[in-house]
Amino acid sequence: MSQPNSSSQIAADEREDAQASRLLTWLSATAIAFLVGIGAKAWLADHTTHAWVLWSFIGLIGLNMLYFAKTRNRNRQKGGLIVIVGLLFTYLIASGGESNTGPLWFYVFPPLLFYLTDLKTGTAVLLFCYLIAAVVFQFPGLPMVAAEYSMDFKIRFFATLTFESIFCFVLEASRLKARNELVILAETHEHAARTDELTGLSNRRDMQDRLAMEFSRYQRSGHHFSVALIDLDLFKAINDQYGHNVGDEVLREFSELMKTVIRQTDVAARWGGEEFLVLLPDTSLLQALTLAERLRSKVARQPFRFRGQNLPVTMSAGVCSIAMAGSLDALLKQADVNLYTAKESGRNRIAPRVRSQETDPPGAPPVKPHS
Numbered sequence: 001m002s003q004p005n006s007s008s009q010i011a012a013d014e015r016e017d018a019q020a021s022r023l024l025t026w027l028s029a030t031a032i033a034f035l036v037g038i039g040a041k042a043w044l045a046d047h048t049t050h051a052w053v054l055w056s057f058i059g060l061i062g063l064n065m066l067y068f069a070k071t072r073n074r075n076r077q078k079g080g081l082i083v084i085v086g087l088l089f090t091y092l093i094a095s096g097g098e099s100n101t102g103p104l105w106f107y108v109f110p111p112l113l114f115y116l117t118d119l120k121t122g123t124a125v126l127l128f129c130y131l132i133a134a135v136v137f138q139f140p141g142l143p144m145v146a147a148e149y150s151m152d153f154k155i156r157f158f159a160t161l162t163f164e165s166i167f168c169f170v171l172e173a174s175r176l177k178a179r180n181e182l183v184i185l186a187e188t189h190e191h192a193a194r195t196d197e198l199t200g201l202s203n204r205r206d207m208q209d210r211l212a213m214e215f216s217r218y219q220r221s222g223h224h225f226s227v228a229l230i231d232l233d234l235f236k237a238i239n240d241q242y243g244h245n246v247g248d249e250v251l252r253e254f255s256e257l258m259k260t261v262i263r264q265t266d267v268a269a270r271w272g273g274e275e276f277l278v279l280l281p282d283t284s285l286l287q288a289l290t291l292a293e294r295l296r297s298k299v300a301r302q303p304f305r306f307r308g309q310n311l312p313v314t315m316s317a318g319v320c321s322i323a324m325a326g327s328l329d330a331l332l333k334q335a336d337v338n339l340y341t342a343k344e345s346g347r348n349r350i351a352p353r354v355r356s357q358e359t360d361p362p363g364a365p366p367v368k369p370h371s
């Protein structure tokens with residue numbers, strides 16, 4: 001089976017495993033019921049040894065079920081059942097069962113094998129069973145081999161079993177292919193539902209989930225975090241003067257720039273329009289302010305160009321840490337209030353102010369209330 005590498009794939013694997021486990025329990029119970037019945041029939045026909053051998057397999061299957069109930073180890077449960085069923089079929093072929101019909105039970109094996117294991121293991125186990133059947137057919141004089149089969153039966157047995165095995169292999173291979181395509185589709189949808197189309201950053205919904213996760217981590221283990229609410233200054237003027245497409249390009253360029261400044265563990269999202277929210281795990285207010293200031297100064301220095309002209313792109317940000325807010329709502333509200341303060345005091349700045357920011361940035365645009 002391929003290595004799980006995404007939440008969709010892990011979820012699909014877990015669902016499939018749980019399903020296989022339920023099927024195994026059901027199969028084990030059915031096998032026990034069959035063995036009780038066939039054993040009783042053999043007993044009544046005076047084939048007492050045969051009856052006892054069949055009933056002893058009930059004990060093995062029961063032990064396998066008990067082992068699983070105790071350890072919840074699905075792989076061992078699968079492996080155990082395959083070995084038991086393999087042994088049972090070997091016995092049935094070697095002994096002939098009743099009236100030499102034992103090998104007919106072998107037809108149950110290929111679908112079971114391919115469902116419970118992967119294609120490679122299934123094929124390998126099946127080939128091994130073919131080998132056992134060939135040895136039993138070829139050397140009826142071997143110890144423990146009591147049955148002799150006609151050439152006609154042997155040819156038909158192998159031909160039909162091979163046909164069934166190939167059919168099961170192809171079915172299982174196409175089931176796996178369809179399943180993998182579904183997992184990829186689910187991943188694509190999951191990614192699209194959480195990503196902002198224009199900038200490729202997380203969208204508001206994804207950020208809300210991440211904020212909730214970070215907040216519960218903070219409540220559980222006291223890990224602090226901060227946020228920076230960022231707004232591009234006088235963005236309407238850029239749109240109005242250069243057009244919406246240029247505005248879009250500025251949003252994209254700004255997002256790329258932001259990615260180069262934040263850490264890998266930080267998450268930047270487009271919070272709406274020309275507003276961005278950066279989540280900074282394990283970051284104090286002072287550290288968050290330092291990062292926001294670094295980004296602000298980089299944006300102010302970066303030339304955003306359109307047709308040879310420099311676009312007047314600057315940003316303001318409101319920063320807040322969870323330690324000061326106490327709740328997510330209060331955190332976002334305080335970050336918004338701080339952003340408003342930054343805009344009110346001249347834009348192209350960060351709030352709350354720290355000593356390194358005391359000198360006003362040059363060329364701050366005139367104040368306009370933040371919407």
Ligand SMILES: Nc1nc2c(ncn2[C@@H]2O[C@H](COP(=O)(O)OP(=O)(O)OP(=O)(O)O)[C@@H](O)[C@H]2O)c(=O)[nH]1
Nearest residue numbers: 232233234235236237244247248273274369370371
């Ligand atoms: N190009 C582009 N513009 C957008 C997008 N989303 C929002 N806007 C524009 O962003 C502008 C925001 O304008 P305002 O809310 O007045 O704020 P501002 O001009 O940035 O001024 P301040 O925030 O006060 O500095 C509006 O013109 C919106 O149309 C987008 O996806 N693309």
